[in-house]
Amino acid sequence: MPDTDLSILDELYGIIMDRKENPVENSYVCSLLNHRKGIDKILEKVGEESIETILAVKSGKREEIIYESSDLLFHLMVMFVAEGITLEEITTELQKRRK
Numbered sequence: 001m002p003d004t005d006l007s008i009l010d011e012l013y014g015i016i017m018d019r020k021e022n023p024v025e026n027s028y029v030c031s032l033l034n035h036r037k038g039i040d041k042i043l044e045k046v047g048e049e050s051i052e053t054i055l056a057v058k059s060g061k062r063e064e065i066i067y068e069s070s071d072l073l074f075h076l077m078v079m080f081v082a083e084g085i086t087l088e089e090i091t092t093e094l095q096k097r098r099k
C-alpha cells in the first residue's frame, strides 16, 4: 500500500480557511472567495481546470497532467471551503465506499 504524505492537502485547506476568515490584499484565494459572481466564479474555475486536466491527459504529457491536476485539486479545495465542506467529510465518504 502506498504511504503518501498528504499533509499538504490539510495545510492548504487551512490556508484557504484562513483567507476566508481573515481576508488579505492581493490574494488569489480571496479574489475567488469574495468574487462578485459568488460561487459561480469558483465553479467556472473548477470547470476550466477539469477541461484542462482532460486535455493534458489526452496530450499524454506527464508534466502537464500533474500541473493541471494540481490546479483542479486546488480549485476543488477552494470550492469545499466556500461551501463549508471539510476534508474529513470527503475522506469519510470515501471510507464508507470501501469494499
Ligand SMILES: N=c1c2ncn([C@@H]3O[C@H](COP(=O)(O)OP(=O)(O)OP(=O)(O)O)[C@@H](O)[C@H]3O)c2ncn1[C@@H]1O[C@H](COP(=O)(O)O)[C@@H](O)[C@H]1O
Binding pocket: 012, 015, 019, 026, 027, 028, 029, 030, 048, 070, 071, 074
Ligand atoms: N496552490 C495554489 C494555487 N494553485 C493554483 N493557483 C492559482 O490558480 C490560478 C490558475 O488559474 P489559470 O490556470 O486559469 O491561470 P490565470 O491566468 O490566473 O487564470 P484567470 O484566473 O486569469 O482566469 C493561477 O492564478 C494560479 O496562481 C494557486 N494559488 C494559490 N495556491 C495556494 O494558496 C495559497 C494562498 O494564495 P493567495 O491567496 O494568493 O495568497 C498559496 O500560498 C498557495 O499555497
